[in-house]
Amino acid sequence: MKFDVLTLFPETFELVMKESIIGRAQEKGLVEVNAIDIRDYTKDKHRKVDDYPFGGGSGMVMMCQPVFDAFRAVTQGLDTKPRVIFMSPQGRVLTQKMAVELSKEEHLILLCGHYEGIDERIIEELVDEEISIGDYVLTGGELPAMVLIDCVSRLIPGVLSSEGSFSDESHFNGLLEYPQYTRPAEYEGRPVPEILLSGHHANIQKWRAEQSLERTRKKRPDLYEEYLKGK
Numbered sequence: 419m420k421f422d423v424l425t426l427f428p429e430t431f432e433l434v435m436k437e438s439i440i441g442r443a444q445e446k447g448l449v450e451v452n453a454i455d456i457r458d459y460t461k462d463k464h465r466k467v468d469d470y471p472f473g474g475g476s477g478m479v480m481m482c483q484p485v486f487d488a489f490r491a492v493t494q495g496l497d498t499k500p501r502v503i504f505m506s507p508q509g510r511v512l513t514q515k516m517a518v519e520l521s522k523e524e525h526l527i528l529l530c531g532h533y534e535g536i537d538e539r540i541i542e543e544l545v546d547e548e549i550s551i552g553d554y555v556l557t558g559g560e561l562p563a564m565v566l567i568d569c570v571s572r573l574i575p576g577v578l579s580s581e582g583s584f585s586d587e588s589h590f591n592g593l594l595e596y597p598q599y600t601r602p603a604e605y606e607g608r609p610v611p612e613i614l615l616s617g618h619h620a621n622i623q624k625w626r627a628e629q630s631l632e633r634t635r636k637k638r639p640d641l642y643e644e645y646l647k648g649k
């Protein structure tokens with residue numbers, strides 16, 4: 419899986435993306451994350467990437483030319499146009515289901531906006547879909563892009579060591595995860611639920627399923643409703 423990220427802050431990506439699981443996945447050649455600096459495609463000596471909005475209004479808007487030229491640089495020589503995702507508050511809110519679909523792509527281009535936004539012609543011409551990571555406004559699309567890269571990359575076979583745990587992972591079967599415990603069996607007088615120490619795997623699985631249902635019903639009735647419909 420290759421992510422080409424068009425951004426005004428490429429160094430942010432280098433830092434975050436080379437660390438942790440994504441960094442190791444890159445070393446294994448399972449994931450490649452390239453940060454492309456939009457400013458490298460400006461034509462003027464001040465490397466201008468934004469300008470005043472037509473029609474007035476406060477703030478600045480990202481201009482077409484540098485983004486179009488950065489896009490062309492990334493896509494030249496490719497026989498198929500990769501899917502282009504614009505990280506935006508107006509996008510479809512990212513879900514685990516969307517992440518699963520995106521993880522099947524070979525090559526994604528992520529566009530990160532700044533200022534008050536980007537010239538609409540960029541969206542009309544280059545963008546396949548807008549994705550939001552939630553209903554809140556950030557100063558830029560870099561964090562949303564990193565969130566998308568993380569949640570998609572971890573679904574790629576070989577990226578996570580404990581792949582087996584996928585099946586019952588919360589938000590994967592639509593329910594929240596059951597409570598997790600590890601040693602010691604009692605910490606400062608606080609015990610671990612007996613069932614988990616019993617070794618009865620069938621009972622443990624049943625208890626975990628009940629816990630998942632119970633927590634989802636309490637914490638996320640919306641997901642619970644979805645789940646009941648899907649049954």
Ligand SMILES: CN(C)c1ccccc1CNc1ccc(C(N)=O)cn1
Pocket residue numbers: 505506507530531532533534535536549550551552553554555556557558559562
């Ligand atoms: C500068 N702004 C407001 C802006 C305006 C338009 C597009 C992109 C941006 C960049 N900001 C973003 C991006 C994504 C999200 C999200 N929820 O995924 C939140 N904020």
